[in-house]
Amino acid sequence: MLDKSTRQTSSYNPELKIWSGASEPSSYSNDLTIAANHFLLKAANHFLSVGLIHRNIRMRIVSESGQALGPNERGEIHCHLGQHWGGYFGNALARSEVQDSDGWIRTGDLGYFDDDNYLYIVGRKSDxxxxxxxxxxxxxxxxxxxxxxxxxxxxxxxxxxxxxxxxxxxxxxxxxxxxxxxxxxxxxxxxxxxxxxxxxxxxxxxxxxxxxxxxxxxxxxxxxxxxxxxxxxx
Structure with a gap:
C-alpha cells in the first residue's frame, strides 16, 4: 500500500533525469529517464546508476590489461562516439593519451554495467x-x-x-x-x-x-x- 505522498507523486507522473558526461566527447552521456511511479515501484535497484547508454554511442568496460570486461566487472569506462573528435587544442600528445587509434576514448572513470545494462561509476582511475x-x-x-x-x-x-x-x-x-x-x-x-x-x-x-x-x-x-x-x- 502506497502512502498518501507517494500516491500524489505518482498521479502527477513527473519525469526524473540524471545526466552524466565528459567534456572530451561532448555528446557522450547516459540518460536515466524514469517516471515517478516507475522509480517508486520498479527502478529502485538502478537508482545509484547513471543510466543507460545514449543511442549512437558505444561503451565498454576495460581491465588494466586492456581486455573488455563483462557485467558486474569493474574497470575503466571507454566510449566511442562514431564521429570525429578534434582533441585538445594545440596538444596532440594529450589527445593520444585519451583516445586510441580506433577512436575509443579513455574516460578515466571506473565503473561497471549491471545485468540490465545500467552503468555505475565507482570512482576515478587516478583515485x-x-x-x-x-x-x-x-x-x-x-x-x-x-x-x-x-x-x-x-x-x-x-x-x-x-x-x-x-x-x-x-x-x-x-x-x-x-x-x-x-x-x-x-x-x-x-x-x-x-x-x-x-x-x-x-x-x-x-x-x-x-x-x-x-x-x-x-x-x-x-x-x-x-x-x-x-x-x-x-
Whole structure:
C-alpha cells in the first residue's frame, strides 16, 4: 500500500533525469529517464546508476590489461562516439593519451554495467590506492560511511607510508545537531567492511565541512591537506 505522498507523486507522473558526461566527447552521456511511479515501484535497484547508454554511442568496460570486461566487472569506462573528435587544442600528445587509434576514448572513470545494462561509476582511475599490496578505491569506503544517519559529507583519501602504502583516512562532516565521534566512524567501517586493507588505518577526523572546488565538488586533495595539518603531519 502506497502512502498518501507517494500516491500524489505518482498521479502527477513527473519525469526524473540524471545526466552524466565528459567534456572530451561532448555528446557522450547516459540518460536515466524514469517516471515517478516507475522509480517508486520498479527502478529502485538502478537508482545509484547513471543510466543507460545514449543511442549512437558505444561503451565498454576495460581491465588494466586492456581486455573488455563483462557485467558486474569493474574497470575503466571507454566510449566511442562514431564521429570525429578534434582533441585538445594545440596538444596532440594529450589527445593520444585519451583516445586510441580506433577512436575509443579513455574516460578515466571506473565503473561497471549491471545485468540490465545500467552503468555505475565507482570512482576515478587516478583515485585508486594500494595498501598492503591490495588495491582499493576511496569511494568504496565513502559509500559505507555515508550510510551513517549522522553523516552529512565524507571524503576518504590515502596517507602514504613506506611499509604498507596508502592507509585510508577519512574526514567526516556531521549533520547539524548530530553528535559524531571518530570512534563511531571507525567502528561502523569495521562492522560493514570485512577487508582489512579498506579499514581506516590512518584515522578519522570530524570536521564542520569539507573543502570544495569552484564547481561545488569535494576537493579531495584540499581535504587531505587539512587532515595532515590537523594531525601534525605537515
Amino acid at each position: 585508486f590506492l594500494r595498501f598492503a599490496m591490495e588495491m582499493y578505491y576511496p569511494r568504496e569506503i565513502e559509500e559505507v560511511i555515508a550510510q551513517m544517519p549522522e553523516v552529512s559529507e565524507v571524503c576518504v583519501f590515502g596517507i602514504w607510508n613506506e611499509i604498507d602504502g596508502d592507509a585510508a583516512a577519512a574526514s567526516v562532516a556531521a549533520k547539524a545537531g548530530c553528535q559524531l565521534t571518530a570512534n563511531q566512524v571507525l567502528d561502523f567501517v569495521a562492522e560493514n567492511i570485512s577487508e582489512d586493507y579498506k579499514q581506516l588505518h590512518a584515522g578519522v577526523q570530524i570536521v564542520p565541512n569539507l573543502a570544495k572546488n569552484l564547481n561545488g565538488k569535494v576537493n579531495r586533495q584540499a581535504v587531505k591537506e587539512e587532515f595532515l595539518k590537523a594531525t601534525g603531519q605537515i
